[in-house]
Amino acid sequence: MDLNLSDEQRLLRESAERFVAESYDADHRRKMAKDPLGFSPDVWKQFAELGWLALPIPEEFDGLGGGAVETGILMEAFGRGLVSEPYVATVVLGTGLIEKSGTTAQKQARLPKVANGSLKLAFAHSERAARFDLAKVATVAHKTAEGWRLAGSKIAVLDGHAADEIIVSAHIHDHQGPSGRIGLFLMPVKTPSVAISDYERLGGGRACNIELSGVELPEDAILGDGSDALPTIEWAVDRAMAALGAEAVGIMQTLLDTTLEYTKIRKQFGRPLSANQVIRHRLADMAMQVDESRSMALRAALKVDSMRVERARAASGAKAKIGKCARFVGEQSIQLHGGMGVTEELEVGAYFKRLVAFDTLFGGSAHHYARHARLGRTAVSA
The missing domain is CATH 2.40.110.10 (Butyryl-CoA Dehydrogenase, subunit A, domain 2)
Known part of the structure; x- marks a missing residue:
């Protein structure tokens, strides 16, 4: 299997990372934290203009027909900037449920509006x-x-x-x-x-x-024909967990980069922290955890449209593993920054908080380890 990004996917990653780097700084995040809406409507309009809201929507409903991998590329860039816009709620969960279960009339009435930014879902x-x-x-x-x-x-x-x-x-x-x-x-x-x-x-x-x-x-x-929607809900949540896993990878990569840079300039006893072999080992462990998480998030994205057990095991495996790795990377980042790591002036704490929230959303690591094992027994018995 070729896991290299296509030219279009590389362009998406580059444009998303550039936009996030230019639009999301510490001041912007502090401003959004105090805003009663929690995000910027102007930025949401820019998302629509860039085609990001239309990314996973089928072409017949004014979308771009992208898949979970493209969504993951975008979400990883969002993680780097702690983006607070309601992308997961509207584009991943909302449109996913409508696309999977809705009637043609329901899709036609809503999906084009999501694509142009005029309709937000939850x-x-x-x-x-x-x-x-x-x-x-x-x-x-x-x-x-x-x-x-x-x-x-x-x-x-x-x-x-x-x-x-x-x-x-x-x-x-x-x-x-x-x-x-x-x-x-x-x-x-x-x-x-x-x-x-x-x-x-x-x-x-x-x-x-x-x-x-x-x-x-x-x-x-009622969405669709009124048949049992539990399988659709499970699919949509697995899809959301794959996207959130990619976002967590972006956060972890930012923490790793920030910590690595800090240990190069922070001196102790006349030497940079990075000259200490123990510190290097910690940084190497952090890098390994980030790479493992990135692989698990990609696997979950690739399995989104697989059969139920295979898809669900990939999603739960990613959620459990990334949650564990995220806590390790966040804790190491804070510790290596010392007392500065828990101050409001340094954003390490803000990134770590988002990782803690990720670990809890849709169930923590313990819940998904159990789900992964339960699904494995189901696969063996089948």
């Missing part, structure tokens, strides 16, 4: 009692004469406060299909009886909790 699925189990959904959707009535609570909805439309998962009660199936519902964010409380995410960006108190939606709000 995915509301996580609940307090679920503990990262995607099949555990307490929110319910009852069929009514006019459409659907939703009731329940969702937590940790990425960028839900800034979305124009939120995709909500709920157990369907309609006396038609099989009981216990999960449906996806398209809900405008300004729908009555929807209460949204947003908060700052660790490491930048924002998320929200959502309370649904008898929310009334039209009949065509």
Whole structure:
């Protein structure tokens, strides 16, 4: 298998890294941290102009038809700048769910708007009692004469406060299909009886909790034909984990580069820190962890469209391994910077916070080691 980047992929990487280097500095990140939206609408428009919002969208819906590898290239560049724009929520999760499950009319009405930057999406699925189990959904959707009535609570909805439309998962009660199936519902964010409380995410960006108190939606709000959406949800989350893994690699590479440069100029007892053999060994270990993480993120991206067990094992393996490597690289970076590593003036702490958030999002390393093992037993028994 040829794992070298194509000319188009190299151009994408170069343009993304250049844009991030020019547009995201410490001052910009501090400004976004204080902004109630958590990101810049002007930068979001630039994403649309550059074609990044259209990247994974099929060409028939005004997209560029890119795949998970191209998304990973872009996300790694985003990691280098701690980009806070809602790319994962809208382009990876939102469009993925609509593309996979939506009707042609639903796709035509939304995907071109995502591509031109006029529509932002969010995915509301996580609940307090679920503990990262995607099949555990307490929110319910009852069929009514006019459409659907939703009731329940969702937590940790990425960028839900800034979305124009939120995709909500709920157990369907309609006396038609099989009981216990999960449906996806398209809900405008300004729908009555929807209460949204947003908060700052660790490491930048924002998320929200959502309370649904008898929310009334039209009949065509359900995504697709109403069949069980759990396989689609699993696919979309695996896809998001591959993208987030690439972002984590970009963060880890930045920490490695920053730490390496610091040890060259920081002197102790008249010698640079990098002259110390123990320090060199630590830096080598950090570099090895970054390379291993990059390989795992690429593997997860390459397996996104494989059969369920193969795809899910690649995604969980990447999430578990990268989470473990990320914590090691972050901790070593802070320690090698000494007391400066935990100050607000130095951004090492901000990058480390984003890595801690990555390790928790969609389940930590322990959860995904267990999932990987469970899927392995399923593959052997099959």
